[in-house]
Structure formats: structure tokens, C-alpha cells
Amino acid sequence: MASRKRSSAPAAESEGINPKAPCPCGSGRRYKHCHGSGYAPPVIRSFEGLPGEADWVALRELVPAATATLRTKDGREVTLASVLPGGSPALVRANGEIMLGVQLQSSSDDVSRDLGTALAAALEAPAGAPVDPGPIGGAGSAGPRLQELLDTTAPFEVTVHDDFGFWLEGTEPNAAAKAGLEHANEAILPTVRLAGLEAAYWVRPGAERSHLRWVRPEPEEKLLDALARLRAAGEPMLLGEGTRYAGAFRAHGLVVPVWDLPADTPAEDWTEPATQWQARLEQALTVTDPLDADERRARAGLLSRQITIR
Structure with missing residues (x-):
């Protein structure tokens, strides 16, 4: 097998990455101490270009x-x-x-x-x-x-x-x-893909709560700007009574918002609220103006509740 290792300086220079900047993989470490330490730059969006x-x-x-x-x-x-x-x-x-x-x-x-x-x-x-x-x-x-x-x-x-x-x-x-x-x-958690919504999955991990985990297809920065605009404008991040926006995680270059939901509500009942929320998001995605001060604060708050799992 051919090794993919190579010197860190050419890798950083060829990709235009500052060696002292945070690594694009989301590890939280500097690039020179992570994927710039001798490996080829990471592929951020592993499945980009594939349908779905x-x-x-x-x-x-x-x-x-x-x-x-x-x-x-x-x-x-x-x-x-x-x-x-x-x-x-x-x-x-x-x-x-x-x-x-x-x-x-x-x-x-x-x-x-x-x-x-x-x-x-x-x-x-x-x-x-x-x-x-x-x-x-x-x-x-x-x-x-x-x-x-x-x-x-x-x-x-x-x-x-x-x-x-x-x-x-x-x-x-x-x-x-x-x-x-x-x-x-025995280890399977009940899971349902919400009809008509791309990559929106309801899951019930226990008797007390359920969750909606929704992998969003938009580029990360564009999505975060849109979410910040919604939050700054007072648009609720909720999907209805008894729900809570729990935050998001980042996987393979995409953002996955997560909501806590009441456990006793069937998965299918969340399709309409989620569809309505997506319509508000799509409207926010059309705005291209720079974020104002309130929107930047809202964006920082969203980032503080986001973790990277890949």
C-alpha cells in the first residue's frame, strides 16, 4: 500500500491553510498539530457529489x-x-x-x-x-x-x-x-425517516424523550448564517409545544440540528411542523447581506452548542 504521508509545509501551502489556524477537520487543534503534521489534507465532505x-x-x-x-x-x-x-x-x-x-x-x-x-x-x-x-x-x-x-x-x-x-x-x-x-x-433504537424531508430522522432513545436529527444539505457557513438570521429575528427554533432546540453537531462537513421532542408523540406527527420550519429556513437562506451585530451574536450562540463528531 502506498503511504499518503507527506511533509506538512507543502500540504499547508498547497491548500492555502495557515498552519497556526484551527484544523478544518474540526478537532479544535491547530492545523500544524493535526492534519498538517505529515498527512494529506482531510476530506471534509466525504460524500460530496453523491446523490443523497x-x-x-x-x-x-x-x-x-x-x-x-x-x-x-x-x-x-x-x-x-x-x-x-x-x-x-x-x-x-x-x-x-x-x-x-x-x-x-x-x-x-x-x-x-x-x-x-x-x-x-x-x-x-x-x-x-x-x-x-x-x-x-x-x-x-x-x-x-x-x-x-x-x-x-x-x-x-x-x-x-x-x-x-x-x-x-x-x-x-x-x-x-x-x-x-x-x-x-437488541441494540436498535426506534428510528423513522420523516416522509418528504431529506435526511430528517426521528429517534426514541428512551421512554422519556424523542429526538429529531436532521442532516442539512446546505454548506455549513451558509446554513449557520441563515440559522443566525432566524434566531436574531425572533423566529422560534422550536417545532411546537414541548420541544427544545438542543444544538447541532457537525459530521462530514454538514450540520445536523437536533431537537428534543415529547416521547409520546408519534414520529409522523412531526412532519408538518418540520416542513413549516424548513420553509422559514429556506427564506432565510435567500438573504445574502452581511450579518448585523445581533445576527453575529446569535451565530456565536449557535456555534457554542455545536460539536464535531467527524
């Missing part, structure tokens, strides 16, 4: 059990899964079906290349044979990126599952496989 970028992020970071159908540039179908048994990056079933798992046990600074490396190996593997993509994660994978392998004109439609039963569909599982499935199912 926000849903890719959701399946990678938020959703326990879900699938989507992918199509390669040469027309082969691949089933993308949030996670595969044992955290495997890919497998090929006896019937030839290829499955790719987006939640990896380890990853590099370019998750798209990690997954592309696994997919390339699966495309070459015979039916029913183990997939060996070689080392994934750590210093980085040497294979192609997803954007090089997938047909980006194909639709990306997510199906959320109540359990991991799709792992064993069309197979004759042994006792160990059934036991593993049962164990995995």
Missing part, C-alpha cells in the same frame, strides 16, 4: 438499520447497508448480491476512499467468497473513491428497517448467525 449526500451522512453516523440501492457506472446493483454483520465493510452473497456497509470499524480521513476500496474488492470477488479489501482506515486506503465507481445519476432512496433481518434475507442461517442477529437487534 445528507442521507449518506445519516446512515454513516445516525441510523442503526437501513438500506439503499446503489448502481455502479457499469450498471451493477449494490445494496448499501448502514452496518453489516461484524462491522464488515462488504460481502458478496451466494446469489451474487453485493452489500456495502457504510459504518466501518475504522476509517481514514477519506471515508469515500475507504468505502470505494471495499466496493472495488467486492465487485471483483466471486459469489459467496469472502471479500478482502486489504487494510482500510488508519493511514488511508489506496483504492478508488465512491464517486469514481458509482453512477451519480441513479436515485438514492433510503429504507429504514425495524431490525437487521435484511442481513439474512435469502440465506439459510446457522444457530450462530441467528444468535448474532438477535444480539444486534
Whole structure:
């Protein structure tokens, strides 16, 4: 495997990054002490250019059990899964079906290349044979990126599952496989993708509260400006009675606002309030004037409640 390491000074200069500035990865460390310390600059938006970028992020970071159908540039179908048994990056079933798992046990600074490396190996593997993509994660994978392998004109439609039963569909599982499935199912949190809203996921982690986690597709800086305008104008960040805006986290270059919701309200009941909130946001996104003093303060407040998870 070829190493991706290189000297930090050329990396910083070629990317126009001040070595003393905060690293773009969001770690909070200076660039020269993080990704400028000898590694190639990180890929901030791993799934940029793929259809459904926000849903890719959701399946990678938020959703326990879900699938989507992918199509390669040469027309082969691949089933993308949030996670595969044992955290495997890919497998090929006896019937030839290829499955790719987006939640990896380890990853590099370019998750798209990690997954592309696994997919390339699966495309070459015979039916029913183990997939060996070689080392994934750590210093980085040497294979192609997803954007090089997938047909980006194909639709990306997510199906959320109540359990991991799709792992064993069309197979004759042994006792160990059934036991593993049962164990995995015990850890699943009830999750619903709100209809008609891109990458908006309701989840109930316990009996007392539910949450809405919404991966927004807009560029981070533009979205934060719009949210600041709403807050400064007195527009409520709430979705209704009993709700609370909890803050946001940053994953793969996108912002994920999170709301606390009453646990006893069905997921489907939040579609309309969320749609109305999105309409207000879309209006704020059309404004291009510089932020005024109140809006800048509101933006700083939003940033203070935002964390980076990738």
C-alpha cells in the first residue's frame, strides 16, 4: 500500500491553510498539530457529489438499520447497508448480491476512499467468497473513491428497517448467525425517516424523550448564517409545544440540528411542523447581506452548542 504521508509545509501551502489556524477537520487543534503534521489534507465532505449526500451522512453516523440501492457506472446493483454483520465493510452473497456497509470499524480521513476500496474488492470477488479489501482506515486506503465507481445519476432512496433481518434475507442461517442477529437487534433504537424531508430522522432513545436529527444539505457557513438570521429575528427554533432546540453537531462537513421532542408523540406527527420550519429556513437562506451585530451574536450562540463528531 502506498503511504499518503507527506511533509506538512507543502500540504499547508498547497491548500492555502495557515498552519497556526484551527484544523478544518474540526478537532479544535491547530492545523500544524493535526492534519498538517505529515498527512494529506482531510476530506471534509466525504460524500460530496453523491446523490443523497445528507442521507449518506445519516446512515454513516445516525441510523442503526437501513438500506439503499446503489448502481455502479457499469450498471451493477449494490445494496448499501448502514452496518453489516461484524462491522464488515462488504460481502458478496451466494446469489451474487453485493452489500456495502457504510459504518466501518475504522476509517481514514477519506471515508469515500475507504468505502470505494471495499466496493472495488467486492465487485471483483466471486459469489459467496469472502471479500478482502486489504487494510482500510488508519493511514488511508489506496483504492478508488465512491464517486469514481458509482453512477451519480441513479436515485438514492433510503429504507429504514425495524431490525437487521435484511442481513439474512435469502440465506439459510446457522444457530450462530441467528444468535448474532438477535444480539444486534437488541441494540436498535426506534428510528423513522420523516416522509418528504431529506435526511430528517426521528429517534426514541428512551421512554422519556424523542429526538429529531436532521442532516442539512446546505454548506455549513451558509446554513449557520441563515440559522443566525432566524434566531436574531425572533423566529422560534422550536417545532411546537414541548420541544427544545438542543444544538447541532457537525459530521462530514454538514450540520445536523437536533431537537428534543415529547416521547409520546408519534414520529409522523412531526412532519408538518418540520416542513413549516424548513420553509422559514429556506427564506432565510435567500438573504445574502452581511450579518448585523445581533445576527453575529446569535451565530456565536449557535456555534457554542455545536460539536464535531467527524
